[in-house]
Amino acid sequence: MLDHAAQSGRHPLAERGNDLYETPVEATRALLDAVPLPSRIWEPACGRGAIVNVLRAAGHEVVASDLIDYGIPITAPGYWGVDFLREREAPKGTQAIVTNPPYALATQFAEHAVDLVPEVFLLLRLAFLESARRTDLLEHRGLHRVLIFRKRLPMMHRDGWSGPRASSAIPFAWFCWRRGYESPAAIVRI
Numbered sequence: 001m002l003d004h005a006a007q008s009g010r011h012p013l014a015e016r017g018n019d020l021y022e023t024p025v026e027a028t029r030a031l032l033d034a035v036p037l038p039s040r041i042w043e044p045a046c047g048r049g050a051i052v053n054v055l056r057a058a059g060h061e062v063v064a065s066d067l068i069d070y071g072i073p074i075t076a077p078g079y080w081g082v083d084f085l086r087e088r089e090a091p092k093g094t095q096a097i098v099t100n101p102p103y104a105l106a107t108q109f110a111e112h113a114v115d116l117v118p119e120v121f122l123l124l125r126l127a128f129l130e131s132a133r134r135t136d137l138l139e140h141r142g143l144h145r146v147l148i149f150r151k152r153l154p155m156m157h158r159d160g161w162s163g164p165r166a167s168s169a170i171p172f173a174w175f176c177w178r179r180g181y182e183s184p185a186a187i188v189r190i
Contacts, residue, residue, distance in 0.1 A: 028054035038095030044084035147174040
């Protein structure tokens, strides 16, 4: 049997722990090259700051929060221990959410995010498009663009993984929602 490093299968939930898979720098840079982002952004699953650091280096003001405190001083006090799915409003002045959500909660993150801010950018597996239960979210909630990577992203190994490194067999895309958008989503290769 193949081990998890050599296949596209998922690790059992118990092994995934906090479901932290750091976003490759290339993914966030590609988003910045593809679309204009608002100046004030919320990253609600910031982990150790992989997305936050790239956005800040590009001149964006980023509010960083996470359910888990990873001991990285990238955000204001009080933003660790924040359960995004329980938040009822975005931080003041936030115009967009940009995040790589925990995969097990991706649908809930997307549904909640589009209720909170005018623009949402989520890094998700391309297979996110393949669900009948996401029809409302994907067809009626303002999905504006799906930015599909021309090349596979480097493998995102779970936090604490000490096994062999593997290349990614999983295609990813940035899913972009815009409040009030009603036309079919554009498919764009980046």
